[in-house]
Amino acid sequence: MTDSFDTPQNFPYGLAFDGTHLWVMGQVDTTVYKIDTSGSVVDSFAFPGYISPGDLAFDGTHLWAASTHQEKIHQVSTSGVLIQTINAPGDTTSGLACDGRYLWITSNEASGYTVYKIDRSGNVITSFASPGGGFKGLTFDGRYLWHVDATKHMLYKFDREGTVHGIYELPLEGEQIGPRGLATDGTSLWYSNYYDNKIYRIALPQAVTVGEQERRTINFKITDSQSVTLSSLSIANDTNHAFQLENDTCSGQTLHGPDACSFDILFSSASPGTFTADLLLPLFLPGLHTITAQLECTAEESVLLGHPGGLPWVQLLLLCQ
Structure with a gap:
């Protein structure tokens, strides 16, 4: 967490x-x-007309505002x-962003949350x-x-095809966590916190410098009462020998919810x-199941851990230290 400040409204x-x-x-x-x-x-x-407030987005010239329970999106000038x-599209609009x-x-539907890509007339391109x-x-x-997941207090980073490139835990605890809106300048993330009337700024992972670690x-x-035994963790398909596994406290351990272990990449x-x-x-659950999580690093980005999927009661949390 970098800093926070009070919002001008509740x-x-x-x-x-x-x-x-902002x-x-x-x-x-x-x-x-x-x-x-x-x-x-x-x-x-004052917002022009009725709105059931959701997220905001900026397209380079104008603001866009999601009206959550109307299934509408309003384009307004900055005046x-x-x-x-x-x-x-969808049932209940929550998140809103513009890629230029x-x-x-994002829409909350009977089948779950859906991400829609739409043009500025509302036509669905993909989802x-x-x-x-x-x-x-x-x-x-x-x-x-x-x-931002307001229930689990997690941040998800994914590309425009839906592939997850990082899962991060919000660095706050307690009853006052109520993340709502989200914004970024490419270096930091800001999120509005509904319950304590603040905006928080989080520093994004820094670039990896060639030759450094x-x-x-x-x-x-x-995350539940399931008992899990872990065999030996390992890294595979590392053709450039760029990744190492260290400080492993997980291999050979039997965990019972909410137990946790850790390791370094x-x-x-x-x-x-x-x-x-x-x-x-x-x-071993019992029976052997192997989670494969892709590690990826470029000259521009930090190490990222892809979401393992398949076993919803298991969470892998990437903590930047």
């Missing part, structure tokens, strides 16, 4: 970044506030003039299942989409490029 929800300033809208007070990154109010306007209203050309929204549940805010960092500690947690390379390997976690 129950903040929608959040967007325009390259210089824009925030509350779920009760639907005034849209333009604030600097320290929380000082620069400008504001508060309503430009157009389009229909949103298309809008991305895929969200990589988790309880989602609220959505943002785009220029390459990846980020989504990057270490990540992975916590393996059992160490990355280093003498040359730039993209490097991948597979982390193998053999589990």
